[in-house]
Amino acid sequence: MPRFFLTTAIDYVNSRPHLGTAYEKITADVIARFARMRGLDTLFVMGNDEHSQNVFRKAREMGLDPVAYCDRMEDEFRGVWRALDISFDDFVRTTEARHRVAVERIVQRMYEAGDVYEGAYEGWYCVSCEAFKQEKDLVEGLCPVHRTRPEWIREKNYFFRLSKYTQPLRDHFAAHPEFLQPDVRRNEILRLLEGGLEDISISRAGQAWGIALPFDPQSVVYVWVDALINYITAVGYGQDEERFRTWWPADLHVIGKDITRFHCVIWPAMLMSAGEALPRQVYGHGWVHFRGEKMSKSLGTAVEPLDAVGKFGPDPLRLFLVKEIPYGGDGDFSWERFEERYNADLANNLGNLVSRVAAMVDRYRGGRLQARGGGALAGLAASARAQALDAMTRFALHEAVAAAYAVIGATNEFIAQAEPWVLAKSPDKASHLDEVLYEAAEATRIASALLWPVMPDSVAEILRRLGHPFDPRAPRFDDTQWIASGERHVIKAEALWPRLDTTGATPVPVRTSVTDPSTPVPEFVPGPAPTPASAEQATPPAIPAADAAAAPATPAPAPAAAEPQAPTSVPADDRLGIDEFMRLDLRVARVLEAERVPKSKKLVKMRIDVGSEERTIVAGIAEAYEPEALVGRTIAIVANLKPAKLMGIESNGMVLAASPEGGKPELLSFVDPPAPGTRIR
RNA sequence: GCCGGAGUAGCUCAGCCGGUUAGAGCGAGCGUCUCAUAAGCGCUAGGUCGGCGGUUCGAGUCCGCCCUCCGGCACCA
Numbered sequence: 001m002p003r004f005f006l007t008t009a010i011d012y013v014n015s016r017p018h019l020g021t022a023y024e025k026i027t028a029d030v031i032a033r034f035a036r037m038r039g040l041d042t043l044f045v046m047g048n049d050e051h052s053q054n055v056f057r058k059a060r061e062m063g064l065d066p067v068a069y070c071d072r073m074e075d076e077f078r079g080v081w082r083a084l085d086i087s088f089d090d091f092v093r094t095t096e097a098r099h100r101v102a103v104e105r106i107v108q109r110m111y112e113a114g115d116v117y118e119g120a121y122e123g124w125y126c127v128s129c130e131a132f133k134q135e136k137d138l139v140e141g142l143c144p145v146h147r148t149r150p151e152w153i154r155e156k157n158y159f160f161r162l163s164k165y166t167q168p169l170r171d172h173f174a175a176h177p178e179f180l181q182p183d184v185r186r187n188e189i190l191r192l193l194e195g196g197l198e199d200i201s202i203s204r205a206g207q208a209w210g211i212a213l214p215f216d217p218q219s220v221v222y223v224w225v226d227a228l229i230n231y232i233t234a235v236g237y238g239q240d241e242e243r244f245r246t247w248w249p250a251d252l253h254v255i256g257k258d259i260t261r262f263h264c265v266i267w268p269a270m271l272m273s274a275g276e277a278l279p280r281q282v283y284g285h286g287w288v289h290f291r292g293e294k295m296s297k298s299l300g301t302a303v304e305p306l307d308a309v310g311k312f313g314p315d316p317l318r319l320f321l322v323k324e325i326p327y328g329g330d331g332d333f334s335w336e337r338f339e340e341r342y343n344a345d346l347a348n349n350l351g352n353l354v355s356r357v358a359a360m361v362d363r364y365r366g367g368r369l370q371a372r373g374g375g376a377l378a379g380l381a382a383s384a385r386a387q388a389l390d391a392m393t394r395f396a397l398h399e400a401v402a403a404a405y406a407v408i409g410a411t412n413e414f415i416a417q418a419e420p421w422v423l424a425k426s427p428d429k430a431s432h433l434d435e436v437l438y439e440a441a442e443a444t445r446i447a448s449a450l451l452w453p454v455m456p457d458s459v460a461e462i463l464r465r466l467g468h469p470f471d472p473r474a475p476r477f478d479d480t481q482w483i484a485s486g487e488r489h490v491i492k493a494e495a496l497w498p499r500l501d502t503t504g505a506t507p508v509p510v511r512t513s514v515t516d517p518s519t520p521v522p523e524f525v526p527g528p529a530p531t532p533a534s535a536e537q538a539t540p541p542a543i544p545a546a547d548a549a550a551a552p553a554t555p556a557p558a559p560a561a562a563e564p565q566a567p568t569s570v571p572a573d574d575r576l577g578i579d580e581f582m583r584l585d586l587r588v589a590r591v592l593e594a595e596r597v598p599k600s601k602k603l604v605k606m607r608i609d610v611g612s613e614e615r616t617i618v619a620g621i622a623e624a625y626e627p628e629a630l631v632g633r634t635i636a637i638v639a640n641l642k643p644a645k646l647m648g649i650e651s652n653g654m655v656l657a658a659s660p661e662g663g664k665p666e667l668l669s670f671v672d673p674p675a676p677g678t679r680i681r
Numbered sequence: 682g683c684c685g686g687a688g689u690a691g692c693u694c695a696g697c698c699g700g701u702u703a704g705a706g707c708g709a710g711c712g713u714c715u716c717a718u719a720a721g722c723g724c725u726a727g728g729u730c731g732g733c734g735g736u737u738c739g740a741g742u743c744c745g746c747c748c749u750c751c752g753g754c755a756c757c758a
Contacts, residue, residue, distance in 0.1 A: 187685050188753050195754090257752085324693075330751085337693090337707095344707060348720055356717035363716075402695095405706085416722040421715065495718045601682065602757050620757025644758045654758045665757085 004040040006032055006252040009259060010047035010092060010230050013073040014054050017080045019333060020256075023288045026318050027327060027397060028254040029086045033453035034392050034400075037477045043247055045234040046081070047092030048074055049227045051220075056209040066209060067095055083306055085314045085456060092230040094211075098239055103221055103229045104214045105238030107202075109274035111215050115161040116202070118216075124150040155205035158219060165269035166197045172268065178281055181395065182328035185260045185284040197265065228267045231279070249277040257284040283395055286330035288321065308338065315455035316342050316497065322454050323401040339500050346497035349408050350448070354462050355495055356415065357441050362492040364424045369438050369467070369488040377414055377443040378482045381407050385480045388450050401454060407447035415440050441466055441490060442482060449480045458496060465491045585640035586656070586680035587611070588670070594627035597647050605649055606630065610639060611677015618651035621665050634673035636680055 008028045011021060025046065032044035050070045059069035074093060081088065092099060110116050170193050173179060173186070180186040203219040204210065210220030229237075231250055236243035255263050260282065268278045308317040320341050325331025361369055374381070384403040391399035420440075423433040445466045452459040452475050463469040467488035470479045589608040597603035602620040604627050617637065636656040643650050657665035 184686060184752075191684060191754080326694080332693090340692095340707070343718095343720095347718055352718055352720050354717095356721080358717090360716045402706085409706090412721055413723095415716075416714075419714080419716090424716085497718080499718050499720075597756075600756055618756085618758080623757090638758080641758055646758075647756050649756095651758060 001039065001041045003043070003247065003251075004032075004035040005043045005045075005235065005247045005250045006035070006254060007045045007231050007234070007250055009253075009255045010049045010094070010227055011077060012049050012052060012055075013070055013077070014052065014058055017077055019290070020288050022080070022084055022317075023321050023325075023331075024254060024256060024285060025081060025086045025088075026084060026321055027285060029084075029088075030318070030322055030397055030453045031252070031254065031392070031395065032087060033456060033475075034477075037453060037475045038389075039476065043090070043235070044088045045090045045092060045231070046086070046088045047090075047230050047234070048077060048094070049223070049230075050093055050095045051210045051223045051226050053207065053209060053223075070095055080306060083309050083314060084318070087456075090234050092234050094226055094230060096233070098236075099230060099233040100211050101239050102233035102237040103211045103226055106229055106232065106270065106274045106276075107221060107225075108214045110160065110270060111213075113273045113275070115164065115273040116158050116215075117161070119157050119159045119201075120155070124152060156216075156219065157201045157205065158203040158213065158216070159199045160202045160225075160266075160270070160273070162197045162200050162266065162269050165272055166193060168272055169193055169197075169265060169268060172278065176280075179278070180260060180264045180282050180284070182284070184328075185257055185264075189260060189264050192261065192265065197269075200266065224262060225266070225270070228262060228270065231267075232276070250279040251281065253279050253282045255282060255284055257286055260284040283328070286325070286328060288325065289330060289332045291332065291334045312342070312497075313457065315458040316346060318454055319345060319401070319451075322397050323405075325398065327395055327397045342497065343499055345405070347495075347499040349405070349412070350451075350462075351495060351497040353408055353412055353444055354448075354465060355492075357437075357444050358465055358490050358492040360420050360424075361437050361441060361490040364420065364433060365437060367490050367492070369441060369490060370434065371442070371483055371486045371488060372435065372438055373484045374439045374442055374482055375435075377407070377410060377439050380410050381443050381446040381480075381482060385446065385450065388480075389477070397454075401451065404447045404450035407443055407450075411440055411443040411447065414443070438488075441488065446480050446482065449475075461496065465493055467491070582681070583640075584638060587637055587639040588674045588676055588678040588680060589617075589635055589637045589639075589653075590673075590676040591630045591633045591635060594630040596622055596627050597649060600647050603647055603649075604630065606655075608635075608637070608653075609676040610637070610653075611675065615652045616650065617653045617655065618646045618649050619655040619657075621655065621657060621667065624665050625667070633667070634670055634676070636668040 006028060008024050011017065028044065028046075032042055035042045048070065050066075055070065056066050059066040062069060064072075070093065074091075078091070107116070170190075173190060173193065177186070180189055202222045202225045203213055203216075204222055205219050207220045210223065211226055213219045213221060231253065232238075232244065232248060235247035235250075237248070238244075253263055263279075263282045263284075271278050316338075320333070320338050321331070323345065324337070324341060361367055384407045387403035388400040391397070391403060415436075418436040418440075420433055420436050423429040423436065445463060445468055448459050448462040448466070449470070460469065467490050468479075468483065470476060587610050589610045591606050591608055592614065593607040595605055597605050597618065600622070602622045604619050604622045604625065606617050606619065606627075607614060608617055638654045638656065641653050643652050656668045658668070
């Protein structure tokens, strides 16, 4: 039997699952279920990413053994996946023994291939980001993302010769245009490859939480690298050769668009180095925004999927996410929109159709129907079936759903035209009524069956009512064909999806989840599988030796920015002493001249008066301020910063401005401007 | 700034290799049946297809320039 092996990104355990994470799992689940329907021997794997320093820390804070903490989180994740009806077959935890074996094996192979070499790294390291920072990445000596002081570390690192695989990767992309989809993401990677790749660090020294390098037990595999390997762990790499040969390479890695680089550059290069085949395809889905905004836990907009699921079960949410968001692009979720779609798609259309068909068959024929060939609707159902199949092979999940809905709409029209209630009044139309009823029922059944991968539970119920249930454990795509023989016993039952009152008079049962204040916001969320919604505009932390080209390929803990920690809740041990604060030389300054830095988007070069002297300072505020408007203005600066070059201009100091997440900076200003040079403290 | 994508009815979007009166769904308005969850069905949107110019017998549909938005990268010290 043909096989189909797909995976989703594994999740960073410190960050609870939310709508964005759920979206990835749901769409992957739809793909997996469809594959099973088509008779493919399907293996669908997910998992948790646990070897993060933050996980270790968090566990300690809670007074737990790290593994015990991860056990707890696993339960939580599994609980959510269960509630969402995600049919994964295996769940890989990176702390499992089988994963350690796989990691050791592939790293050893890479080492033996001569692709791993020893080097030293010295520099800043932000524990929260779990990434190296270059001096230029720091703001006021702090990690720009976490506002925490990075550690200066000096350690032995092992590097992977990623550079060596630049050309092989280019060739692979050229030979396999389908390797990375959708095209937008593919273009980005192609461009990255054009620029060439740099080697990357794949280890950390002096840490216990992680998997030791087989050739140097003092070092641990860098968490991002560790995480990617889960895909082969799942199929027995290093443990069960036969199983591995049976399933690898994976047919599809479903991931968020922010981590395409890891999956389309680093991961394939690792596999090439180890002499293994590359996954056939990687699909980078988009984000699910909330009311047009990126989701943010601290803003209370990280929608808890369970909120929707709690009231309606998983299917309405699953349908919404799959039907409303063209797969591959970003989408938007709002409760208003959700309710609108619920009423239109489920209550008014599919649900009502099932009700009216069942009611008529029950009333006019005692629930009995004789199967027979169909008319125009049968033709439409057949073409919808073909369209759905075609759409699914392109991962155009929304199109597949639309095809099924075309049949639902047509069936409603058909009923209105045929007017079974009129036929029922004339005994001589009995035969015609039989035909009409069956045609409507069968078209409804087919449309529903096509939706099974999206709404497995609801569809199973619909099929039961329509008298031709299929085994939910072994649904068959063949069942979406018109059945012309046999007898049906149709069951009339209560409404599947009662209409929601959206007039506003009645509070809707669903609500927006606001992060439970008692739940500490995770410090940070790296992990190879940052959830889409949480991966906002984070700055990819650089891996040592990696800059220009490689930096982008660096495991960018995008989520960092996604979880803007409540600014007030600074961990106690990260607070500063007054002496430390006093080291900052904050001064009042006056802008003498200001001009935009040519060819830059946000830089403004200013000549400022700091009382004792004049100096040049460059600030990234061009998007918020016109240079002319700055002249004469009194601002606040950090005066004792080391000089830095920006676009070739040396900047001596930094202007202070409020910088909202994703918004424009607002300069600090004074109601009654003090003299330039005045100390601020 | 560079690269890529997008800009079509109130909303969300289809419109392939250029060709009759530019479409769908939702919302809204009107009408209507009554099997059904006050659901369904029908009709209604007169939209400069972002703007300007060009190619062509003919252009949302191709070319050039411009504007706006999004994403990635390059500078947010």
